[in-house]
Amino acid sequence: MVIQQDKMQSLATRMSQDEVKGRSPWADARKRFLRNKAAMTGLIILIGVALFALLGNQFAQWSNEDLDFTVMGQVATMGMPSFENGHYFGTDDLGRDLFARTVQGTQISLMVGIVGAAIAVIVGTLYGATAGYVGGRTDQIMMRAVDILMSIPYMFVLILLLVMFGRSIAMLFLGIGLISWLDMSRIVRGQTLSLKNREFIEAARATGVPSWKIIIRHIVPNLLGLVAVYATLLVPLMILTESFISFLGLGVQEPLTSWGALISEGAGTMNYGTLWQLAFPLFFFVITLFGFFFVGDGLRDALDPKDR
Amino acid sequence: MFAYIMRRLAVAVPTLLLLIVFSFILMHLAPGGPFTQERELPPQVLANLNAKYGLDDPLWKQIINYIWGIVAHFDFGPSFVYPDRSVNELVAAGFPVTLTYGSLAFIAAVVMGVGLGVVAAIWHNSFLDYLAVGISIGAQVLPNFVMAPILVLIFTLWYGLLPGGGWSFSDPSFWIMPVIALGTSYMASIARITRSSMLEVLGSNHIRTARAKGMPEHRVIIRHALKPAMLPVISYLGPVFVSMITGSVVIDIYFSTGGIGKAFVDSALNRDYAVMMGVTILVGALTIVFNLVVDVLYAWIDPKIRY
Numbered sequence: 001m002v003i004q005q006d007k008m009q010s011l012a013t014r015m016s017q018d019e020v021k022g023r024s025p026w027a028d029a030r031k032r033f034l035r036n037k038a039a040m041t042g043l044i045i046l047i048g049v050a051l052f053a054l055l056g057n058q059f060a061q062w063s064n065e066d067l068d069f070t071v072m073g074q075v076a077t078m079g080m081p082s083f084e085n086g087h088y089f090g091t092d093d094l095g096r097d098l099f100a101r102t103v104q105g106t107q108i109s110l111m112v113g114i115v116g117a118a119i120a121v122i123v124g125t126l127y128g129a130t131a132g133y134v135g136g137r138t139d140q141i142m143m144r145a146v147d148i149l150m151s152i153p154y155m156f157v158l159i160l161l162l163v164m165f166g167r168s169i170a171m172l173f174l175g176i177g178l179i180s181w182l183d184m185s186r187i188v189r190g191q192t193l194s195l196k197n198r199e200f201i202e203a204a205r206a207t208g209v210p211s212w213k214i215i216i217r218h219i220v221p222n223l224l225g226l227v228a229v230y231a232t233l234l235v236p237l238m239i240l241t242e243s244f245i246s247f248l249g250l251g252v253q254e255p256l257t258s259w260g261a262l263i264s265e266g267a268g269t270m271n272y273g274t275l276w277q278l279a280f281p282l283f284f285f286v287i288t289l290f291g292f293f294f295v296g297d298g299l300r301d302a303l304d305p306k307d308r
Numbered sequence: 309m310f311a312y313i314m315r316r317l318a319v320a321v322p323t324l325l326l327l328i329v330f331s332f333i334l335m336h337l338a339p340g341g342p343f344t345q346e347r348e349l350p351p352q353v354l355a356n357l358n359a360k361y362g363l364d365d366p367l368w369k370q371i372i373n374y375i376w377g378i379v380a381h382f383d384f385g386p387s388f389v390y391p392d393r394s395v396n397e398l399v400a401a402g403f404p405v406t407l408t409y410g411s412l413a414f415i416a417a418v419v420m421g422v423g424l425g426v427v428a429a430i431w432h433n434s435f436l437d438y439l440a441v442g443i444s445i446g447a448q449v450l451p452n453f454v455m456a457p458i459l460v461l462i463f464t465l466w467y468g469l470l471p472g473g474g475w476s477f478s479d480p481s482f483w484i485m486p487v488i489a490l491g492t493s494y495m496a497s498i499a500r501i502t503r504s505s506m507l508e509v510l511g512s513n514h515i516r517t518a519r520a521k522g523m524p525e526h527r528v529i530i531r532h533a534l535k536p537a538m539l540p541v542i543s544y545l546g547p548v549f550v551s552m553i554t555g556s557v558v559i560d561i562y563f564s565t566g567g568i569g570k571a572f573v574d575s576a577l578n579r580d581y582a583v584m585m586g587v588t589i590l591v592g593a594l595t596i597v598f599n600l601v602v603d604v605l606y607a608w609i610d611p612k613i614r615y
Contacts, residue, residue: 148323153591155554163576164338247453267457289449
């Protein structure tokens with residue numbers, strides 16, 4: 001998956017050109033979004049996955065930590081998905097209920113995705129808006145720093161960080177947060193450059209509003225559409241990064257789990273004929289990515305109708 | 309053009325130095341040294357070990373020595389865990405493997421992705437287009453760590469056609485699954501980028517002109533549409549290249565192929581900082597060089613770029 005820079009550019013120019021017409025552009029966009037079948041399907045999938053993460057534990061008959069001693073040692077024959085013994089998704093290799101584990105993994109992966117994207121959005125927006133608004137030498141130095149950071153092989157640095165300072169969720173957030181805002185800041189800067197010469201900014205400046213207040217009160221709200229689309233597309237990228245790290249066993253640690261860790265476990269045990277251990281986490285992983293990509297694309301098309 | 313390359317190199321060199329210094333300082337901040345073990349070493353032994361590896365020098369001196377070793381002798385120092393092996397040996401053992409399946413996956417992803425995208429754009433809204441879009445949407449949610457188990461499940465466990473792991477330079481059947489696992493999701497991204505940029509180019513004025521003067525369609529596409537349509541694809545090649553190297557971590561673990569990804573993860577688990585840094589710096593250097601090549605290629609193809 002890639003966030004197509006040229007499309008984001010065209011979205012950026014479009015967002016800055018919006019003139020007030022009879023109907024607000026937001027109402028137009030909402031109508032287009034609701035008419036987009038793929039995006040609505042994606043939205044419904046995401047709502048379903050979110051409900052699964054939030055309410056799943058209500059339906060689980062086993063806790064995610066309890067071992068089911070009746071299936072232990074014979075998981076391949078006894079631990080398969082069944083309604084009779086309450087393991088809807090079967091059990092994992094140690095006899096833990098996979099349904100409860102999947103719920104837990106879904107919660108953590110979604111959290112990592114959303115928090116990671118939120119860090120990226122907040123840091124990237126403020127950084128890019130500041131660089132773009134202040135301009136001049138500050139802008140050059142700030143963007144050159146971004147260029148340098150971008151050419152660092154971040155996955156390796158992330159693993160380096162995790163190994164050296166311990167594998168914890170906090171470190172994972174920090175590591176993901178450190179790198180994910182770079183693209184965002186570039187796009188936001190470009191958008192800010194085109195915004196900052198508009199009349200309403202000039203008016204604010206003429207009435208003596210300080211720069212930081214102009215950035216927060218006038219520039220950032222006008223970036224909202226762009227940021228919303230980008231954030232939606234960032235969440236699956238964050239989930240992918242986290243799953244990649246967890247697949248290697250360097251991310252989320254037991255007793256916590258995530259999709260990546262569950263997929264890794266399932267992939268490790270599939271020789272024994274316990275295919276459900278791979279299938280269920282993989283299913284949720286895949287449909288969630290689908291959901292986010294569809295919604296992101298749909299939002300972009302809705303806000304930027306000339307590019308379809 | 310020469311000045312442009314020089315200017316880019318002028319940025320690339322400090323970047324690399326920064327990466328070295330950054331990872332070096334990180335290594336020092338990290339709790340526990342390379343000789344931290346469960347049973348504590350006698351202080352004299354520890355002091356001797358530190359003296360042997362130059363770890364008792366002040367930090368700035370260590371950094372300068374390290375950088376000098378790399379620049380002057382291309383020497384990344386000894387491994388901290390395997391004292392008889394140097395980082396160079398450990399990395400050199402895995403590099404050809406990674407290079408082989410990585411470049412094959414890269415080529416496969418680019419060729420198939422571009423092919424799929426172009427076909428989809430030419431026969432826009434036809435069955436072929438829907439097929440190509442369907443494939444690329446499906447493939448983009450299949451990153452390497454998802455593809456790897458699925459491929460092993462199908463080709464090794466169910467049909468027994470391909471070896472489920474290991475590596476041999478002489479037997480291509482070992483190459484197939486790593487290449488597919490690594491390349492699939494990037495093929496999908498490239499196909500999507502190609503399709504949308506090709507559609508845009510095919511709707512532009514110079515294509516209409518070319519058609520209007522009676523040029524046969526295949527020549528319109530090959531001579532006039534393909535080149536401008538490739539620009540977004542080229543700017544995406546840098547990230548793809550990086551992902552091929554990053555993905556080797558998963559491939560090496562899952563298929564036991566023994567590339568540099570294995571060296572990296574092994575050293576990560578052993579806390580062998582010297583090897584980790586060596587790999588990180590090597591990958592960083594490769595990334596910078598490749599991005600430079602891509603940018604030069606871009607500037608060469610796109611006449612609008614003034615450098």
